[in-house]
Amino acid sequence: MIPLVTAAGLTKKYGDLVAVAGIAFEIHEGECFGFLGPNGAGKTTTVRMIHCVSPVTSGTLTVGGLPAGIDNRALKMMTGVIPQEINLDNDLTVQENLVVFARFFDIGRKEARARIAELLRFVELEAKSGSKISELSTGMKRRLLIARALINRPRLIVADEPTTGLDPQARHLIWQRLRQLKSQGTTLVLTTQYMEEAQQLCDRIVVMYQGKILKEGIPAKLVEDEIGREVVEIRIPPEEDGKVLAELSAFPCTHERVGDTLYFYCRDGHALMRKLIELDLPNTLNRPATLEDVFLKLTGRSLHE
Ligand SMILES: Nc1ncnc2c1ncn2[C@@H]1O[C@H](COP(=O)(O)OP(=O)(O)OP(=O)(O)O)[C@@H](O)[C@H]1O
Ligand SMILES: [Mg+2]
Secondary structure, three states: OOEEEEEEEEEEEEOOEEEEEEEEEEEEOOOEEEEEOOOOOOHHHHHHHHOOOOOOOEEEEEEOOEEOOOOOHHHHHHEEEEOOOOOOOOOOEHHHHHHHHHHHOOOOHHHHHHHHHHHHHHOOOHHHOOOEHHHOOHHHHHHHHHHHHOOOOOOEEEEEOOOOOOOHHHHHHHHHHHHHHHHOOOEEEEEEOOHHHHHHHOOEEEEEEOOEEEEEEOHHHHHHHHOOOEEEEEOOOHHHHHHHHHHOOOOOOEEEEEOOEEEEEEOOHHHHHHHHHHOOOOOEEEEEOOHHHHHHHHHOOOOOO
């Protein structure tokens, strides 16, 4: 695997605030690499340095073998950006928004027309070509951001929380399109607060929290290694933990108390559930382990607190 992006000791400070605290990662050509973390983790700050709109405070960051920097036009030419904020031009139509970007990349008029038609088909917005941005739903706007990011046929796409605020159907359409791009060989850098999104799209992820990377790996393997296969949640007051833990000591599970819940991480949750039913404990739940559990275990809080 050839790394397309490499970072070492990557740091970003805003005055005294350390938004990214000396992180290291490698993003391989052709993979989907995810930054999973809650609000304020430093995801946007990191990807803004990757697509060269925010200068690095210290450390090294290279993209396609070149040092990332705000004056690096060569890198901007090979990158497509789907920003977290919907920054479309409301005074222009769908088509015109794309034309402006084509001009920025010096794409000739005829070629731009052809690409725009193809891209609007790709994101299923052909019928909206002449519409004003205000006439679009949020899902349509997010799809238009994808089309806009593709106008320069980028090798690398940076998608910063591409489905925030969307309903499941709109989210699935975007996931399909991002997967399609990946299958065509495009490298994807994704940030997300949704563990499901990370599990659906990413080959590898880093778990980010307070400017640092806590863990890195293949989503399913991270879950398997850190948690196991299943989680049993028991909602009891903390003062009852001792009694319940004594009853369950024979089970090969690890456990953790977070907030109002006692979590058991097990290979087989069913046996534990049978015992809980025997003990007549209400408010119990057995479910597959997820990346949310990994985050909870690493930080003691949930992704959406
Ligand atoms: N331009 C800025 N000036 C000062 N502080 C900033 C700036 N941009 C981000 N920060 C701070 O840096 C930290 C990381 O913010 P960042 O936007 O990278 O987080 P994030 O992981 O993208 O969060 P979210 O999921 O909410 O988008 C936060 O504490 C934020 O307040
Ligand atoms: Mg962000």
